Amino acid sequence: MKASKLFVVLLFIVFNLGFNSIFAQDEEEQIRYYQMEPLDDSLFIKIQEALFIDPPDPKAEIVVDLRDANNQTISIKSVLYPFLAVPPELRARVITYPFKLNLEEDINYGSVFTRVFQKIRISKVAQPPTKMQISPTLGYINPFFQLQGGERLGLSLKKDVGLSMGVGTPYSGALETNMMEVNFHILGVRAGIFSHIDAMIEAIKTQNHNNLIFSEGFQINYVVPFGNFFEFGYFKATAKIGEGKRDAYLHPTNYGNTVLNPDSTIKYQARIIDNEQSYLNWELRYPVSILGSTRGRVYVSQFLDEWHFGFALREASLAGSTFDLSFDGMPKSKYRQPQYNINLLVQKVMEGWGFSAFSIGPSASLSRLDNGSFGFTKIFVNMRFKIGTSL
Numbered sequence: 390m391k392a393s394k395l396f397v398v399l400l401f402i403v404f405n406l407g408f409n410s411i412f413a414q415d416e417e418e419q420i421r422y423y424q425m426e427p428l429d430d431s432l433f434i435k436i437q438e439a440l441f442i443d444p445p446d447p448k449a450e451i452v453v454d455l456r457d458a459n460n461q462t463i464s465i466k467s468v469l470y471p472f473l474a475v476p477p478e479l480r481a482r483v484i485t486y487p488f489k490l491n492l493e494e495d496i497n498y499g500s501v502f503t504r505v506f507q508k509i510r511i512s513k514v515a516q517p518p519t520k521m522q523i524s525p526t527l528g529y530i531n532p533f534f535q536l537q538g539g540e541r542l543g544l545s546l547k548k549d550v551g552l553s554m555g556v557g558t559p560y561s562g563a564l565e566t567n568m569m570e571v572n573f574h575i576l577g578v579r580a581g582i583f584s585h586i587d588a589m590i591e592a593i594k595t596q597n598h599n600n601l602i603f604s605e606g607f608q609i610n611y612v613v614p615f616g617n618f619f620e621f622g623y624f625k626a627t628a629k630i631g632e633g634k635r636d637a638y639l640h641p642t643n644y645g646n647t648v649l650n651p652d653s654t655i656k657y658q659a660r661i662i663d664n665e666q667s668y669l670n671w672e673l674r675y676p677v678s679i680l681g682s683t684r685g686r687v688y689v690s691q692f693l694d695e696w697h698f699g700f701a702l703r704e705a706s707l708a709g710s711t712f713d714l715s716f717d718g719m720p721k722s723k724y725r726q727p728q729y730n731i732n733l734l735v736q737k738v739m740e741g742w743g744f745s746a747f748s749i750g751p752s753a754s755l756s757r758l759d760n761g762s763f764g765f766t767k768i769f770v771n772m773r774f775k776i777g778t779s780l
Contacts, residue, residue: 423489425451427706428681432486436463436479440470446745447683448704448711450737452492453483466744490709518676522684525577528617528676529553531684532777533703537563537589537752537769539715539732540684540701541572542776550575556586558601560690560697560717562730563752563769564593566601570608577612579622595645596766597659599725599756601693602638602646604628604663610670617676624693625667635661648759657759660724668693680705695722704736711736713748713773726757728766734773748773 427433430447437445442465452464453472461472463483472480521527526549534542534555541555553572557565567590572581584605590597603626610622630638638659639647646659672690677700679685684703691697701715713734720727734748752771758764 420491421455422492426488428488522676523616525612525614529574534774536772562754568603579610582607597645598648598657600659602661604630621671626663629664728756730754746775
């Protein structure tokens, strides 16, 4: 009897949620004071172009106030404009925009737990990727530069001919590796060199036994021309790290890169990539747009004989907030302990041009600690810069 009653209650809750979702748009059309969730990049750009805002920001904070019929306004990045300055066609789209944050709603002690979920619109949780993201020759073009790890910054010289660069590997966390790379792109081919910035791994003195340490070398990769879904390539180190530097990196008392067993044998040790080591790498990915993100992907890959899986979102939007979120899992490696990296970078922390160009937030790595337990090996601040407009 109790089970059947519980089932009826659950059924009522599900029905009620579904009913609310169906009529959410009709209810929100009556809202007179609201913030527009940044889930329609083209509309946001058109509004700003109509008000001569250059360059337009597809993730700008736009607040509409229609409460006073004689003084209706639209605020963009805290700058107030008369609503009548917006062309009639765009005004109609703003008034009927379905994804609004009601700024007149009542806030109570439970709102901190419920408000975010109330604002989620299922139809905007997942959308098709952009044409640029699925192009095998143009997918590298990317206006985001992350200080440590993440997708490479891609600059187009002429459509499918361009350059990319990055610090860390595409899968590494903060302060995990000293790698940096520069690549040339043409017709789906990516060829480049990699080197090292040693200060990136020497700043932290403990829990470095899962670090990746690079010398110098080259790589060449190719995106199979059936969408931007599969990339494979060859990676080779051509220089050897000097014995003095090698001893410093692997000595247990210097940088925390080696953990010993009680009998003085090596338990954990940082991995060095040098001295003619070569690898075949590949990545299978699917471009996505989740929570209105302007660039995103889910992937599984093998990089330097280590398995990776994860996802990355740029400029995702939820309940009025804009953020980057990425996760990388390395469940299996012949050389290092399993590791899981998380990055959360929050936008809208600066004023002026930095409002959408800069994001900052925590970067954390979870793996086996030097004492054998599982926990945070690295927690540090990461940053992302946006150079140009969203694609």
